[in-house]
Amino acid sequence: MSSLSAISDVESIAERAFEPVQAAIDTGKIPGGVLGIVTADGARAILNAGNAQTVPNQRPMEKDTWFDLASLTKVIFTTSRILDYALEGQIDLDAPLISVLPDLRQYNADAWERKVTFRECLGHQTPFPAVEPIYTYGRDPELLRAFILQREWRKGPPVYSDINFILLGFALERIEGCKLREMVPPEGFAFSAPKHVSAATEDCTWRSKIICGEVHDDNCYALQGAGHAGLFGTADAVLNFASDLLENADSPKVELMRTKLSEKRSHGFEHRHDGWPGGDNCSDGTIGHTGFTGTGVWVDFDRKIGWTLLTNRIHPTRHFDSGIAELRRAVGDLVVQS
Numbered sequence: 001m002s003s004l005s006a007i008s009d010v011e012s013i014a015e016r017a018f019e020p021v022q023a024a025i026d027t028g029k030i031p032g033g034v035l036g037i038v039t040a041d042g043a044r045a046i047l048n049a050g051n052a053q054t055v056p057n058q059r060p061m062e063k064d065t066w067f068d069l070a071s072l073t074k075v076i077f078t079t080s081r082i083l084d085y086a087l088e089g090q091i092d093l094d095a096p097l098i099s100v101l102p103d104l105r106q107y108n109a110d111a112w113e114r115k116v117t118f119r120e121c122l123g124h125q126t127p128f129p130a131v132e133p134i135y136t137y138g139r140d141p142e143l144l145r146a147f148i149l150q151r152e153w154r155k156g157p158p159v160y161s162d163i164n165f166i167l168l169g170f171a172l173e174r175i176e177g178c179k180l181r182e183m184v185p186p187e188g189f190a191f192s193a194p195k196h197v198s199a200a201t202e203d204c205t206w207r208s209k210i211i212c213g214e215v216h217d218d219n220c221y222a223l224q225g226a227g228h229a230g231l232f233g234t235a236d237a238v239l240n241f242a243s244d245l246l247e248n249a250d251s252p253k254v255e256l257m258r259t260k261l262s263e264k265r266s267h268g269f270e271h272r273h274d275g276w277p278g279g280d281n282c283s284d285g286t287i288g289h290t291g292f293t294g295t296g297v298w299v300d301f302d303r304k305i306g307w308t309l310l311t312n313r314i315h316p317t318r319h320f321d322s323g324i325a326e327l328r329r330a331v332g333d334l335v336v337q338s
Helices: 003-017 019-026 072-087 118-122 141-150 162-176 218-223 235-247 252-258 324-337
Strands: 032-039 044-053 286-291 295-300 305-311
Touching: 003 019, 003 032, 003 044, 003 324, 019 032, 019 044, 019 305, 019 324, 032 235, 044 235, 072 118, 072 162, 072 235, 072 252, 072 286, 072 295, 118 162, 141 162, 141 218, 162 218, 235 295, 235 305, 295 324, 305 324
Parallel strands: none
Antiparallel strands: 032 044, 032 305, 286 295, 295 305
């Protein structure tokens, strides 16, 4: 296949897969969106429509609009960095977090939190709760870090949990000797973005403003950087990440990302299962992740294609049925079917 025909093919796929995105914009479900697709041979296409902001001013969505990627931070930044250290021998994935965070629940040597391992956190196989309003306990980031490390967390069945990745972020801070926002993110990404080129998120009730260009996640904002959220990027940057996974599919690092740890989870990622956000048409060799703000990335290694759907579905409020779950699945099905 020539490069010209490859580009033409991926553009055709993108146009077909963008139809439900356009419909969601036209019916007022989401303000705007960007869909990007990349193939293993490097062909890519990006389509955009709608608005990056509607309140209080209206700005159009562009192909290079920056998005608060929310939980895509977990895979693009935190998982990738943790696995790098594991492969370099600085972290044993099956060792407890206290091998790097010895002060975790330091006043109770028998606390279950002290037995949780890096691998369990990556695969969301811990008893931590899904989420906790940590930001309501204060605005001093150092005090909040101590609170998280010393709190007696309520124990429950394994669920997808932000706490897992907040702790992994703390581990990275100890290893690198600096706060997370002082670390250099992957090329093309950042921990904030200029307002005039960013997709707006929520009209925040406790910050009393429209959030744009700064992290939406309340806990990440209060901690001034955390491992579960906070990364910003464009569709091109996310496609570069997906392209790198396709190009290095057989590398030890990507093999770990693809290795299943549970019915739904691999190291950091979600793998294909019935009803998942990537749609039903993708192969079993597909991994992906979503972000609360309306973002997502998926890579089908068998079909050698990756895609990202970036929306500002919580603008100006999260308290609205945007239909994002159905939209993600519809787009994924069309990408792979096409």
